[in-house]
Amino acid sequence: MDNKFSPSWIEMRQAYDMQARSGLLIEYLSTVSKTQKINLLDLYCGSGSFLAWLIKNNINYKKYVLVDYDTKLLKKIKKNIRSVIKPSHKIRSNTNNLDLIIKKNEDTVSKVEIKKNDCNKYKHNNDKYHLISFSAVLDLMSKSTINNLLKKVQSDCPLYLSLCFNGKVKWTPSNTMDKYILSFFNNHQRSDKGFGLALGSKSIEYISNKANKADLTVTIKNAPWVIKNLSEKDKIFMKRYILDTKKSLFHMEGIDRNILKLWHEQKKYEIENKKISLYVGHNDILIQQK
Numbered sequence: 001m002d003n004k005f006s007p008s009w010i011e012m013r014q015a016y017d018m019q020a021r022s023g024l025l026i027e028y029l030s031t032v033s034k035t036q037k038i039n040l041l042d043l044y045c046g047s048g049s050f051l052a053w054l055i056k057n058n059i060n061y062k063k064y065v066l067v068d069y070d071t072k073l074l075k076k077i078k079k080n081i082r083s084v085i086k087p088s089h090k091i092r093s094n095t096n097n098l099d100l101i102i103k104k105n106e107d108t109v110s111k112v113e114i115k116k117n118d119c120n121k122y123k124h125n126n127d128k129y130h131l132i133s134f135s136a137v138l139d140l141m142s143k144s145t146i147n148n149l150l151k152k153v154q155s156d157c158p159l160y161l162s163l164c165f166n167g168k169v170k171w172t173p174s175n176t177m178d179k180y181i182l183s184f185f186n187n188h189q190r191s192d193k194g195f196g197l198a199l200g201s202k203s204i205e206y207i208s209n210k211a212n213k214a215d216l217t218v219t220i221k222n223a224p225w226v227i228k229n230l231s232e233k234d235k236i237f238m239k240r241y242i243l244d245t246k247k248s249l250f251h252m253e254g255i256d257r258n259i260l261k262l263w264h265e266q267k268k269y270e271i272e273n274k275k276i277s278l279y280v281g282h283n284d285i286l287i288q289q290k
């Protein structure tokens with residue numbers, strides 16, 4: 001099964017992700033000492049969308065370690081960071097690997113270690129981290145992956161799961177087919193995405209319950225995409241969103257393809273004519289020891 005993610009889709013969504021991310025992590029960091037901003041591990045990092053958001057928001061860890069198994073995406077991290085660093089900062093690359101150094105004048109502000117690895121098997125027991133992050137990936141995970149992930153929480157190392165899809169998609173105005181399409185879409189999110197059977201939007205309730213039972217504190221904030229269809233970029237993004245929805249549901253058992261095609265045609269028309277806006281629900285989740 002090919003679980004590679006489309007680089008063009010990940011690139012396209014980054015601007016919307018950037019706007020959607022909540023202030024939950026910033027609030028948490030305002031309560032901790034400087035020593036808790038040393039090492040950050042970002043698993044399933046893709047092209048570094050979360051790192052770009054951190055840097056844009058002046059959240060400077062001394063070392064960021066980013067892990068993903070897709071080299072194509074990892075190679076895009078440098079460009080992504082370059083687009084958000086301050087004019088006074090520079091990025092230096094290491095010629096032997098993908099690693100980067102962010103400098104201000106000759107001083108190192110942060111190091112970025114980029115590792116091509118299978119995160120499901122990635123062992124980091126000997127390295128000390130002060131935050132472990134997962135962006136746009138919780139809904140792809142199975143129960144056992146989530147159970148293992150919760151074992152990583154330590155007193156000075158919370159987990160931060162951002163942009164977790166929560167199953168809510170709202171079109172304004174809506175039509176009679178939206179509910180039908182969304183129920184198939186949410187079922188589709190519960191197929192195998194490379195982690196065993198994914199929980200889709202139910203992953204949020206699952207991880208919250210498990211964390212509460214393990215006596216951990218869970219804090220959740222909304223982080224939706226709100227796309228008003230005001231620009232050409234919005235239009236292109238929404239059209240891609242409905243096309244990908246159509247493609248992923250097309251071969252699902254039980255789906256009425258005529259309804260799917262009609263839904264797609266109608267949405268396309270409404271998007272082209274700027275008659276519609278889109279809300280896609282995500283949650284940011286912080287899990288920490290009490």
Ligand SMILES: C[S@@+](CC[C@H](N)C(=O)[O-])C[C@H]1O[C@@H](n2cnc3c(N)ncnc32)[C@H](O)[C@@H]1O
Nearest residue numbers: 005044045046049068069070118119120135136
């Ligand atoms: C939806 S993307 C999210 C990427 C990124 N975190 C973001 O917010 O844009 C999911 C990412 O998980 C990665 N991935 C999936 N399974 C993986 C595994 N077993 N090991 C490493 N990376 C994996 C994919 O390559 C992809 O980059």
